[in-house]
Amino acid sequence: MSHLEGKVALVTGSSRGIGQAIARRLAEDGADVVVHGRNPKGPTAAGAEVFRDEVRGFGRKAEVFFADLTDKDAVGRLVGEVETAFGRLDVLVLNAARAPFKETTRLFERDLRMLVETNFMAPVFCVQKALPLLEVAGGDIVFISSLGSRFMNPQYPLGPMKAAMESMTRQWAEELGPQGIRANAVCAGLVKTDAYKTLRRLWPGLEQLPEELFVTPEEVAGVVSFLTRPDASAIRGQTIVADRGLSNRILRGP
Amino acid sequence: MANPFIQRATIEDEVRAALAATLRLDAEGIDLDSSIVTDLGATSIDFLDINFRLESTFGIRLATQLLLDHVEEELGEGTAIDKDDKITAAAASLMKRYLGERPGLEAGIFAEEIPAFVTPRVLVKSVEGITDELPEKCTHCGEAAWKSDDGKKVACGACSKPAEYPDGDELTKRWIQAFEQEHHLFGGG
Ligand SMILES: NC(=O)c1ccc[n+]([C@@H]2O[C@H](COP(=O)([O-])OP(=O)(O)OC[C@H]3O[C@@H](n4cnc5c(N)ncnc54)[C@H](OP(=O)(O)O)[C@@H]3O)[C@@H](O)[C@H]2O)c1
Ligand SMILES: [Zn+2]
Numbered sequence: 001m002s003h004l005e006g007k008v009a010l011v012t013g014s015s016r017g018i019g020q021a022i023a024r025r026l027a028e029d030g031a032d033v034v035v036h037g038r039n040p041k042g043p044t045a046a047g048a049e050v051f052r053d054e055v056r057g058f059g060r061k062a063e064v065f066f067a068d069l070t071d072k073d074a075v076g077r078l079v080g081e082v083e084t085a086f087g088r089l090d091v092l093v094l095n096a097a098r099a100p101f102k103e104t105t106r107l108f109e110r111d112l113r114m115l116v117e118t119n120f121m122a123p124v125f126c127v128q129k130a131l132p133l134l135e136v137a138g139g140d141i142v143f144i145s146s147l148g149s150r151f152m153n154p155q156y157p158l159g160p161m162k163a164a165m166e167s168m169t170r171q172w173a174e175e176l177g178p179q180g181i182r183a184n185a186v187c188a189g190l191v192k193t194d195a196y197k198t199l200r201r202l203w204p205g206l207e208q209l210p211e212e213l214f215v216t217p218e219e220v221a222g223v224v225s226f227l228t229r230p231d232a233s234a235i236r237g238q239t240i241v242a243d244r245g246l247s248n249r250i251l252r253g254p
Numbered sequence: 255m256a257n258p259f260i261q262r263a264t265i266e267d268e269v270r271a272a273l274a275a276t277l278r279l280d281a282e283g284i285d286l287d288s289s290i291v292t293d294l295g296a297t298s299i300d301f302l303d304i305n306f307r308l309e310s311t312f313g314i315r316l317a318t319q320l321l322l323d324h325v326e327e328e329l330g331e332g333t334a335i336d337k338d339d340k341i342t343a344a345a346a347s348l349m350k351r352y353l354g355e356r357p358g359l360e361a362g363i364f365a366e367e368i369p370a371f372v373t374p375r376v377l378v379k380s381v382e383g384i385t386d387e388l389p390e391k392c393t394h395c396g397e398a399a400w401k402s403d404d405g406k407k408v409a410c411g412a413c414s415k416p417a418e419y420p421d422g423d424e425l426t427k428r429w430i431q432a433f434e435q436e437h438h439l440f441g442g443g
Contacts, residue, residue, distance in 0.1 A: 043297035102319065108331050197302035201309065201318055 002030035003229050007137070008086045010034040012069060012126060013096030015048035017193035018144065021217030022093055022224050024055065029225055031091065032061035034082050038096070040066040061086065069096055069122035070114075072129075079129040089133035091228050094123040094165075095144040099158035101198055107157060119161035120168075127172060131181075138180035140228045143169050144220070145187040145239055147247055155202050162187075166239045173237025184235055186223045189215045189243025213246050257385040259402035260312070262378070265385070268406065269377045272307040276300050284374060291370040298369065308377065313407045314384045317422030321352060322365060324426045329440045335365045344439035351433065352376070383429075384419045393418045 004026055014023040015037030023033045033055055037048045048064045055062035063085050067078040082089055098118045100111040107115070127134075127141060134141070148159025149166050165185070172183035190196070190206070192214055200206045223242045226232055241247065266286065274281035277294055290296045296304070305316045317324075322334040322345055334345035341349070346361040349368065353359065356371045385408075391398045392410040399411035408417040434440055 043299065106327060108323070108326060110331075194299050194302075197299060197306065198318075201302065201306055201315070 004091070005030035007090035008032045008034070008082070008088050009091035009093065009228075010036065010082055010089055010130070011093040011095055012036050012123075013038070014093075015044040015051070015064075017195070018188065018191055018217045018220050019093070019095040020051055021221040022095060022144075023051070025218065025221035025225050026091060026093075026228070027055045027058065027060045027062070029228070030060075032086055034086065035062060035064040036078070036096070037064070037066050038068050038098075069126060070117040072125045075122070075125040075129045079126075079133065082130075083133060088137055089130055090137040090139045091142070092126060092130050092134060092139065093142045093144065093224060094126060096122065097144070097158065099156075099161070101155045101202055102157070103155055104157050111157075115157055115161060119158060120164055123165060124168070127176075131176075134176075134181050135179045139182075141169075141172060141176070141181060141183040142224050142227050143183070143185040144224075145185045147187060147189055147241075147243060149187060149239075151247060153203070169239065170237035177236060182227075182233070182236055184227045184232075184237065185239040186220060186227070187239045187241045187243070188220045189213070189241075189246040191215050191217055191220065193217065213244050215242055215244050219244075255386060255388070257382075257388045257408070259388075259400065259405060259408050260382075260385045261405060262382060264405050265312075265378050265381050266374075268308060268311050269374050269381070272304045272311070272377075273374060275307065276303045286375040286378065287373050289370055290372050290374065290377075296369075301369065304377070308381055311406055312381060312385060313416050314381065314419050315421035315423075316380055316384070317426045319423055319426075320365075320368075321349070321426060321430075322368070324423070325430055325440070328427060328430050329434065333440045339365050341365055341368070347437070347439055348430070348433055352429075380422060383425055384422060387419050387425065388417055389419075 009026040009031040011019050011023040013019040014035045023035055027033045035048050035052050037044055039045065052062045052064045065078055065081050067074040069075055099115055100107060123143060143165050145162045145166050148156050149162035153159060169183050169185045176183060220242060223240055270281040270284045273279060273284055273294060277296055277300060279294060288294055309316055325334040325345065334342055336342060340362050343361040350359055353371045353376055359371050388408060392413060392415065394415040395410060395413040397410060397412035400408050400417060401411040402408045
């Protein structure tokens with residue numbers, strides 16, 4: 001069960017939602033975890049600290065570090081804090097995301113910059129800065145994608161960013177493979193997190209979908225966990241779809 | 255035109271109920287002129303829940319985009335929010351008209367401070383602004399036979415389809431255009 005015993009995992013955006021479920025699962029797998037959020041004064045900061053204490057409760061080391069990942073220097077400081085507090089980094093889960101929800105034709109320049117900086121540049125900064133630690137550990141990178149990478153969703157400009165990142169994951173797998181670093185992605189279906197609260201107001205009919213089509217944060221976490229196991233050693237640069245079959249059928253009657 | 259089925263008092267009660275349910279407060283104690291953020295403790299995520307509850311209750315769609323984003327879509331990026339994310343003088347005048355005069359609501363504040371000036375009364379106004387747009391006739395069957403069982407949702411008495419109101423984003427746009435035509439603050443037309 002404890003394949004990550006003695007190892008350290010950093011899950012970006014683990015102050016809440018899917019990221020938190022991933023961090024919890026990796027801790028259950030034995031890892032010490034770095035809980036991370038964007039804003040130390042934001043509404044989710046207190047929850048991040050409660051979660052850190054929960055992880056400590058089951059005998060793992062845990063710290064909360066805040067950093068706006070769109071700021072390359074802040075990413076550098078974050079990795080520095082991880083090194084100081086934990087001394088190593090074995091698993092980097094690129095989960096943080098934030099996006100405007102509107103048609104691409106209506107995006108302001110500031111929306112577009114936020115979209116690209118948060119969802120494309122930030123994960124690249126993270127890998128660049130964490131590389132020295134990941135090399136030493138022979139670590140794993142797991143990117144969290146969404147079905148928007150391959151299917152059009154209304155008012156969801158995040159989709160094209162996810163497509164770019166699935167491609168980047170292949171790039172990393174090849175570029176970093178020789179250093180013993182594996183990179184893969186998990187493409188999740190619909191998950192009821194804070195983001196869903198926005199989506200259900202924008203996509204009429206979403207609330208009518210049967211509950212069994214919704215993926216739980218724990219299910220996403222389970223796939224991430226698998227990708228960090230020795231069992232997954234042959235999987236390189238792949239994106240595993242975990243959507244409870246949502247994308248299998250074009251037509252889905254009520 | 256006022257919606258003959260939905261009383262303002264009903265909307266006020268439902269706004270209080272939505273706030274109470276989301277923020278775990280006592281509905282009775284909610285002052286309609288309090289700040290939903292600073293007095294009642296709501297976060298931006300709570301607003302999504304509050305709006306969703308009101309939308310489900312009345313069968314409407316509130317605005318999904320921020321008012322100042324709409325301004326910039328209509329009148330150009332930079333007209334309402336400057337490079338430092340602060341609101342312009344024109345944007346402050348417009349916000350005062352929309353939210354009412356509130357201490358601290360002035361040009362030069364950060365755009366992200368605006369939610370702190372939203373009161374339950376503003377939500378009541380947003381809901382009422384939509385329900386007041388009940389079309390004369392049913393958009394599905396053309397009959398003028400509206401009815402409401404609960405004083406909240408309105409449906410067609412002939413084909414029983416729910417009433418279709420314009421959505422909050424559409425009404426916000428119209429409101430901004432009317433404001434600018436009257437005041438010419440943004441230098442648009
Ligand atoms: N929910 C879904 O239906 C769904 C489906 C498929 C894939 N996904 C993907 O799964 C991941 C997690 O989604 P979620 O729904 O759990 O998200 P969420 O609840 O919106 O949480 C987003 C997390 O990212 C952090 N974050 C955002 N911008 C950041 C920045 N600039 N710097 C640092 N941290 C930042 C947030 O920190 P703060 O708490 O400080 O704001 C928060 O921890 C995302 O990549 C999302 O695209 C979600
Ligand atoms: Zn009808």
